[in-house]
Amino acid sequence: MDLGIAGKKALVCAASKGLGKGCALALAREGAVLTILARGREVLEATAEEIRNATGARVTAIVADVTTPEGRAAALAACSEPDILVNNAGGPPPGDFRDWGEREWQTAVNANMISPIMLIKATIDGMIGRRFGRVVNITSGAVKAPIAMLGLSNGARAGLTGFIAGLSRQVAKHNVTINNLLPGAFETDRLRATFAAAAKSAGRDVNELHEERRRQIPANRFGSAGEFGAFCAFMCSDQAGFLTGQNILLDGGAYPGTL
Ligand code: NAD
Numbered sequence: 001m002d003l004g005i006a007g008k009k010a011l012v013c014a015a016s017k018g019l020g021k022g023c024a025l026a027l028a029r030e031g032a033v034l035t036i037l038a039r040g041r042e043v044l045e046a047t048a049e050e051i052r053n054a055t056g057a058r059v060t061a062i063v064a065d066v067t068t069p070e071g072r073a074a075a076l077a078a079c080s081e082p083d084i085l086v087n088n089a090g091g092p093p094p095g096d097f098r099d100w101g102e103r104e105w106q107t108a109v110n111a112n113m114i115s116p117i118m119l120i121k122a123t124i125d126g127m128i129g130r131r132f133g134r135v136v137n138i139t140s141g142a143v144k145a146p147i148a149m150l151g152l153s154n155g156a157r158a159g160l161t162g163f164i165a166g167l168s169r170q171v172a173k174h175n176v177t178i179n180n181l182l183p184g185a186f187e188t189d190r191l192r193a194t195f196a197a198a199a200k201s202a203g204r205d206v207n208e209l210h211e212e213r214r215r216q217i218p219a220n221r222f223g224s225a226g227e228f229g230a231f232c233a234f235m236c237s238d239q240a241g242f243l244t245g246q247n248i249l250l251d252g253g254a255y256p257g258t259l
Helices: 018-029 041-055 069-078 102-130 148-174 189-202 206-216 225-235
Strands: 009-012 033-038 059-063 084-087 133-138 176-183 247-250
Touching: 009 018, 018 033, 018 041, 018 084, 018 133, 018 225, 033 041, 033 069, 041 059, 059 069, 069 102, 084 102, 102 133, 102 148, 102 176, 133 148, 133 225, 148 176, 148 189, 176 225, 189 206, 225 247
Parallel strands: 009 033, 009 084, 033 059, 084 133, 133 176, 176 247
Antiparallel strands: none
């Protein structure tokens, strides 16, 4: 299927590794003109080159921290009028809520709620003017079914989800969609770090924990960044214009509810 986004400008945040990289690669395969950002130059440049070689796409790599106003300004200076915006940032650390003070909460809310909102605010009027816009926020399955040790993530992302539910309905008539893509367990550095922390706090072997978790997923495997990216690209497609304000869970069936 031709997704109809060849030549569209896409800004993909936190895209040097993991799910963000998966999204960038899938959009590049569809012919989007990419700007990707992450904090570490070396891995980011290597990812940009990998995507260019794999797809022939134009890729601009910007070293920036998406959670700072300066970082977002640098990204927007390189790609001021994106047609597609994929919001992503590292997730908050796991832990016990008794250990988190105001600073930890403010950091989490800034990274996983305020930063995507600021990027949407900076780009959405351009999308409205061009009568095409696709925003995908990478959030978490924890929005739908909270994960106890990821309380900072549960809380901060719920704030973004509530805001998007309202905003998406305000802009839908301009062919601008905003949706959230909720990863379950995907095999990335983030997942490995979460397992390491869980194993440490429970005094358990990390590989044992990894296998136990895998067996709990009805698909009997973890997700891949490639399949996450392909889904994201479809949500950014011309054909997905009637999909907005949704929280799409990709979790291999792990969420046990009927709806
Ligand atoms: P990852 O650690 O594999 O990759 C994170 C990417 O974000 C890297 O490219 C990193 O350089 C970049 N990054 C981190 N902080 C940044 C910042 N402040 N500014 C710019 N770039 C930044 O993580 P992932 O697994 O791809 O996770 C992506 C998001 O999805 C995270 O918010 C994570 O919490 C969430 N998530 C992941 C899973 C999973 O199973 N992998 C599950 C639920 C939610």
